[in-house]
Structure formats: C-alpha cells, structure tokens
Amino acid sequence: MAKMxxxxxxxxxxxxxxxxxxxxxxxxxxxxxxxxxxxxxxTKAAASIAPEADTTDVGFLNYDMVLGDPDAPIEIIEYxxxxxxxxxxxxxxxxxxxxxxYIDTGKAKLIYRxxxxxxxxxxxxxxxxxxxxxxxxxxxxxxxxxYQKVWMKGxxxxxxxxxxGRDAAIAFSRQEVAxxxxxxxxxxxxxxxxxxxxxxxxxxxxxxxxAVQQYNVNSTPTLIVGGKAxxxxxFESLAAAIDKAGEDAKAGQ
Numbered sequence: 001m002a003k004m005x006x007x008x009x010x011x012x013x014x015x016x017x018x019x020x021x022x023x024x025x026x027x028x029x030x031x032x033x034x035x036x037x038x039x040x041x042x043t044k045a046a047a048s049i050a051p052e053a054d055t056t057d058v059g060f061l062n063y064d065m066v067l068g069d070p071d072a073p074i075e076i077i078e079y080x081x082x083x084x085x086x087x088x089x090x091x092x093x094x095x096x097x098x099x100x101x102y103i104d105t106g107k108a109k110l111i112y113r114x115x116x117x118x119x120x121x122x123x124x125x126x127x128x129x130x131x132x133x134x135x136x137x138x139x140x141x142x143x144x145x146x147y148q149k150v151w152m153k154g155x156x157x158x159x160x161x162x163x164x165g166r167d168a169a170i171a172f173s174r175q176e177v178a179x180x181x182x183x184x185x186x187x188x189x190x191x192x193x194x195x196x197x198x199x200x201x202x203x204x205x206x207x208x209x210x211a212v213q214q215y216n217v218n219s220t221p222t223l224i225v226g227g228k229a230x231x232x233x234x235f236e237s238l239a240a241a242i243d244k245a246g247e248d249a250k251a252g253q
Contacts, residue, residue, distance in 0.1 A: 060130045060194070062203045065112045065137050067099070072109035074102070074245050076238070077224040079115040079211050082129065083122035083152055084220045088145040090233050097235050108242055112141070115211055115220050116204050120173040121152050124195065126204055128181045131194030140184040151180045 076098075080087040095110075102108040114126045129140050144151070153176055161169035178191040186194075194200065211217035215224055223230045223238060226245030230237055 059197060060200050060203070061132070061134060061137060062130070062199070065134075066109055067112065067138060068103035068109035069106045070109060072103070072106055073249060074108035074226060074242055075224075076102075076108055076110045076242070077113065077215075078110055079113050079215070079217050079220055079222040079224075081115050081117040081122055081220045082125040082141070082144050083117050083119060083148065085148065086233070087221045088148050090221050091142060091145050094233065094235050094238070098238060101239070102242055107246065112138070113207050113211065114204055115217060115222070116208055117220075119154075120170045121154075121157075121177060123201070123204075124174050124177040125151065125180075127194055127197075127200045128177060128184075128186060128191065130200050130203070131190065131197070132184070132186065136185065140181075140186075143184040144180060147180050147183065151176045 078090075080090070098110070103110055114129070116123055116126050125144050129137060129144065132140050153172075157169045157172050160172050174195060178186075178188065178195075181191050182188070211222075215222065215229060221233050223233050223241075225238065225241040226248065228241070228245075230241045232238075
C-alpha cells in the first residue's frame with residue numbers, strides 16, 4: 001500500500017506542477033523564499049467541494065481546525081503551506097501577538113487550512129499534520145514549522161532524483177518528514193498508515209481547490225479577515241483588518 005501511495009503522490013505532484021518529467025527537478029529545488037504556488041483549478045468537481053466541518057470519523061482530521069472560541073465574532077482564515085518559510089515566520093513572530101490580543105480574548109478565531117505546495121516534502125508534511133488527535137494538530141504544525149530546515153532537504157532530494165530517479169527522491173522526502181513526525185509524537189507505524197490513506201490527499205486537494213475558487217489564493221500565507229483578503233501578513237495589517245471587521249459588524253447591527 002505504501003508503494004501505491006508513493007506513486008499516487010508522484011502523480012499528484014506532477015499534476016500540480018506542469019506535467020512532471022524533467023521539470024520535476026526545478027520543483028525539487030524551490031528556493032527558501034518561494035511563496036507562490038501553482039494554483040490553477042484542476043477540475044470543477046474537486047473545486048466544488050468546500051472544506052466544511054465534517055466530524056465523521058474517517059481516520060484523519062478532515063475538517064477546518066480552529067484556534068480560539070469557535071463562536072468568536074470575527075473570523076480569520078489562514079491558508080498556509082507547511083514548507084513555506086513565510087508561514088513559519090508568521091506562526092513564530094506574528095501569531096503569538098495576534099493570539100494574545102484577539103484570539104485568547106474571544107474577539108476573533110483563527111481557522112487554519114492547508115494549502116499544499118507542489119513539492120513532496122510539503123505534501124507529506126501536510127498529510128502528517130492531519131493524522132493526529134485534534135488537540136495535537138496545532139502543536140504538530142508548530143513542530144514542522146520550527147524544524148523546516150531539518151526536514152526540507154531540497155538539494156539532497158534533487159541529487160537523489162538525478163542519480164536514482166523520482167521514486168527514490170519521493171521516498172527520501174517521505175522518510176525525512178516522518179523523522180520530524182516522531183518529534184511530534186507520531187510513530188513510524190502511524191506515519192506509514194497516514195501516508196497510505198489516499199483520502200487525506202484527496203481532502204488536501206479539495207481544500208486547495210476551494211481556496212483558489214473562493215478566495216483566489218495563489219500564495220502563502222494568505223490571511224482572510226471577515227471574508228476579505230488582507231494585503232500583508234504582519235501584525236499591524238491584520239490588527240487593522242480585525243478592528244475594521246469589528247467596526248463593520250457593530251455598524252451592521
């Protein structure tokens with residue numbers, strides 16, 4: 001089963017880029033400041049499936065993850081890629097202040113959604129974050145962000161790709177992601193079961209396509225406050241957008 005999912009993800013990555021082949025090499029060597037993602041919708045069917053909350057037990061977290069009071073009046077939606085360095089910066093340097101002023105006080109809630117990038121490291125890490133207990137989701141995301149430079153080994157993977165082929169390169173990325181998963185409390189057996197669950201990949205694709213269709217997301221992090229995309233992802237820009245959303249809500253009452 002693990003071999004089958006490897007091929008599936010290989011095809012997924014090829015489709016997300018531009019057909020795979022030799023161009024896979026450039027995908028594997030994404031620069032650290034890469035934030036743009038190929039976000040063209042692949043099928044209308046996939047894009048039509050919105051990531052609405054679904055608490056059905058399907059073996060993984062197939063619904064929006066919310067930080068803060070679910071009933072908070074202002075909604076902040078974050079689309080993030082696990083391999084995005086700017087997303088890691090947001091979670092380390094911006095989110096704590098945002099949490100202290102708005103989320104912990106019940107003024108706003110943050111809805112986290114994966115926006116998978118077109119590289120196998122990101123796909124596998126995104127899968128791993130969805131195969132944990134609900135209360136472990138954000139700590140697991142934090143672990144992957146904090147240790148990006150440990151598991152994002154693009155140069156090594158490209159060398160393996162050139163010498164041993166695509167399947168070996170993808171297997172390498174899976175192994176490196178699983179190693180960091182152990183730091184988040186995910187055992188090897190749990191990681192393998194997670195990678196073998198094809199429904200997780202389908203869910204992540206659907207979330208991505210909905211992001212493109214509904215909000216025209218094409219980079220990460222993308223922050224949406226009160227239904228409107230915020231230009232920047234610094235604290236000042238977000239605070240201004242949250243305060244404005246609060247004022248608009250009061251005016252509309």
